[in-house]
Amino acid sequence: MTLKRSAAITGIGELKPTGSAEGKTTLGIWTDVSRQAVLDAGLTLPDIDGLLIAPPITEAVAMWPAILGEYINVHPKYGDVVDLGGASATAMVWRAAAAIDAGLCRAVLCVSGEASDIESFYAPRARKPAAQLPYREFEVPYGPMGVNSGYAQIAMRHMHEYGTTSRQLAKVAADQRTNANANPDALFFDKPLTVDDVLDSRLIVDPLHLYEIVRPCTGGAAMVVVSPELAKESSQRPAWLLGAGEASRGAMLSQMANITTSPIVESAAAAFEMAGVEPRDMDLASVYDCYTITVLITLEDAGFCEKGRGGPFVEEHDLTYKGDLPVNTHGGQLSFGQPGLAGGTSHVTEAVRQLQGRAGERQVTGCELAFVNGNGGILSEQASLVLGTE
Amino acid sequence: MTQQSEYAKPLPRPSELSRPFWDALKDGGLRLQRCGPCDRFVFYPRTLCPYCMGQELDWAPLSGRGKVYTYTVVRRAMIPAFQADAPYVFAIVELDEGPRVPTNIVNCALEDVKVDMPVQATYDDVTAEITLLKFEPA
Ligand SMILES: [Zn+2]
Numbered sequence: 001m002t003l004k005r006s007a008a009i010t011g012i013g014e015l016k017p018t019g020s021a022e023g024k025t026t027l028g029i030w031t032d033v034s035r036q037a038v039l040d041a042g043l044t045l046p047d048i049d050g051l052l053i054a055p056p057i058t059e060a061v062a063m064w065p066a067i068l069g070e071y072i073n074v075h076p077k078y079g080d081v082v083d084l085g086g087a088s089a090t091a092m093v094w095r096a097a098a099a100i101d102a103g104l105c106r107a108v109l110c111v112s113g114e115a116s117d118i119e120s121f122y123a124p125r126a127r128k129p130a131a132q133l134p135y136r137e138f139e140v141p142y143g144p145m146g147v148n149s150g151y152a153q154i155a156m157r158h159m160h161e162y163g164t165t166s167r168q169l170a171k172v173a174a175d176q177r178t179n180a181n182a183n184p185d186a187l188f189f190d191k192p193l194t195v196d197d198v199l200d201s202r203l204i205v206d207p208l209h210l211y212e213i214v215r216p217c218t219g220g221a222a223m224v225v226v227s228p229e230l231a232k233e234s235s236q237r238p239a240w241l242l243g244a245g246e247a248s249r250g251a252m253l254s255q256m257a258n259i260t261t262s263p264i265v266e267s268a269a270a271a272f273e274m275a276g277v278e279p280r281d282m283d284l285a286s287v288y289d290c291y292t293i294t295v296l297i298t299l300e301d302a303g304f305c306e307k308g309r310g311g312p313f314v315e316e317h318d319l320t321y322k323g324d325l326p327v328n329t330h331g332g333q334l335s336f337g338q339p340g341l342a343g344g345t346s347h348v349t350e351a352v353r354q355l356q357g358r359a360g361e362r363q364v365t366g367c368e369l370a371f372v373n374g375n376g377g378i379l380s381e382q383a384s385l386v387l388g389t390e
Numbered sequence: 391m392t393q394q395s396e397y398a399k400p401l402p403r404p405s406e407l408s409r410p411f412w413d414a415l416k417d418g419g420l421r422l423q424r425c426g427p428c429d430r431f432v433f434y435p436r437t438l439c440p441y442c443m444g445q446e447l448d449w450a451p452l453s454g455r456g457k458v459y460t461y462t463v464v465r466r467a468m469i470p471a472f473q474a475d476a477p478y479v480f481a482i483v484e485l486d487e488g489p490r491v492p493t494n495i496v497n498c499a500l501e502d503v504k505v506d507m508p509v510q511a512t513y514d515d516v517t518a519e520i521t522l523l524k525f526e527p528a
Contacts, residue, residue: 122468134434137402139492141522142480143472145464149480152462160460160505206463254433254482254490259460 002274007097007108008231008238009223009387011041012349016185017219017337021115026056029113029220030068033342037222042235043107048224050099050108051076054088054341058120068111078104085376086288087246088112089223089344090383094244096225106227113220113342121216122146135252145205147290148213150253150378152205155293158260159207161308166207168311169292170198172327173211173334175319176289180331182321182362187217187337212292212334219339221349239352242277242369243386245270253378264301264373267382271371272303275386279303282386283367284354285325286347288375289332298373299327302384321362329354329362344374348385355389397517398471408435410449415521418513420454422489423447433489454511455528456485463500479503483525497526 013036015029030053038045051074053064061067065079078099082088089112096108144150158164177193180186193211201210231238247263247270249256272278279302287298296310304325305313319327330336330350333343351370353359359367372385404412411434414421423432425439426446438445461481467473479495481503495503496512509525516522 132403132405136400137405137408138434140400140469141402141520142492142494142524143399143464143467143469143475143478144480144492145462145466145468148468149462149464153460153480153482156462157460157505202465203463204466206465208462252492254492 003094003097003101003244004242004274005228005240006101007225007227008240009093009348009352010226010231010234010236010238011037011039011043011224012222012352013037013040014185014221014346014349015113015219017187017217017339019187019217020117021218024115024218026059026114027068027071029115029218030111030222031072033113033220033222034072034109034111037224038109040236041224041226043224045072045074048074048107048109049076050078050096050105052092052096052108052110053081054092054112054344055081055083056114056116057340058114058116074109076105078108084381084383086290086341086344087374087376087381087383088341089348090372090374090385091246093223093225093241093348093385094246094383097241097244100225100227106230108225110223110225112222112340112345114340115218116216116340117218118216139252139254147378148205148208151291151293152208153253154259154297154379155207155291158293158297161260162311164296164311166199166209167195168315169212169296170195171314172289172292172295172319173198175323176328176332177335178320179329179362180335183330183336186331186335187215188331188335208291214290214333214338214343217337217339219337219342221342221345223345223348223352237356237389239355239387240390241385242388243271243273243275244384245274246383248381251377251380259379260297261307262297262301262379263382264298264384267384268302268371268373271384271386275388277369277386279371282369282371283326284329284351284364284370285327286351286370287328287373288344288347289328289334290338290375292334294375294379295327295332297379298375302371302373321364326364329359329364347372347374351387355387400469401517401520407437411435412520415513415523416515420452420511420523421449422452424450431487431489433491452485452487456483456509456525458495458503458505458507458509459484459490460505461495461503481525483509491523494524495526496524
């Protein structure tokens, strides 16, 4: 089976992230970005017959599709919550395409985001504890710092196995900040950041410094995925789904056979194979960046460079929108902000903007093919996409 | 009782399934399930062997020796009760018998902790009921 050209993204909506909720609610944010995305696609809300939601991290509610559907008057024939953490956005795109391809629906609204801030993100979650979760019983008593400590342990092991350095990791953050400085919608738009700034920032979880870690914030993003028929009628240039792949390997780092190689090896290979293209054909890599190490490992495992050579690779290549391999031209979540699972969506919306030629100052010249990766948990869940203009 | 009320960090709540693991730690030893059909040790305790689907899992002792697979130094704790200990080492130890376990490295200066460093189990009686499995340089 293939999903190549089975659907296209024709509309996107996104809020500029803010450090705190500022009176906004999650449902209100979803409504704003849904309206934007549907209008952007040249549709109206009643045209939407599929609804996928990436749930908020800091609020536990059941039956989100019914709640949002009621609020915005969307009553889908296909509704679901996609709960794959940071991979939810890219996973929603291919699920939408699969549903369209199966004839279930023809216009799927994919929604993400939340009203959140650093305090609520890191607060002990006021949920009924699932007492016998293995993580709670066997890991939490030793004091992990959420997923921060997991990625730090991955980075430490990567350094041990491959000689990766903090300076190489910092280059990722600095290049992405250069991109954010050309994106007025980025949380850190007006704040420059150098490699030395990153290395001089506080160590939070060794070897990761403060500026190598995403900033939880408030925001949201939505996408409209439509059938080829609707795509051809769209006023926007469609961003076609050319390839998709998904792979996962469980939740706890101690249970993973090899923590420095991710399931992106499988998800990206599947996406490239379906699209019939290769990493070197990409004009843009828009890849999940909860931490600097995530980008490095993604570039290795997706095949942009040899395994273990991610450090030298990011040193040798200019990852800015002006560079030879533009990566996360919106700034990445490290510089754009991480509004819950809409952080993952930001990689898709940016790829769509670049493919549609409306990325403004940071437009990549002749951007026709983009690799997009979503990553959930501790390199646990991976959903990879290849998007293109044709 | 006094000790327990003073310990504010999250504690495991042993289940019927995991009780032998926690009881062994309390007695100063390490035991894990071992799968009869495939002879592999399994961590964390389960109702089936993830390698062969077998359900003949018997508890067996381990050496308590291993090496640091990876680690980090947590300098800002997420769980407030851990902040007084920060910076502390949160690690994954690979046991000689195969399984990897989340843990802390103790009795070692932060700068002396290294990946692949040999370590041995040490049993930390954090409350009257619960003993945590930690490791120190071998
Ligand atoms: Zn077995």
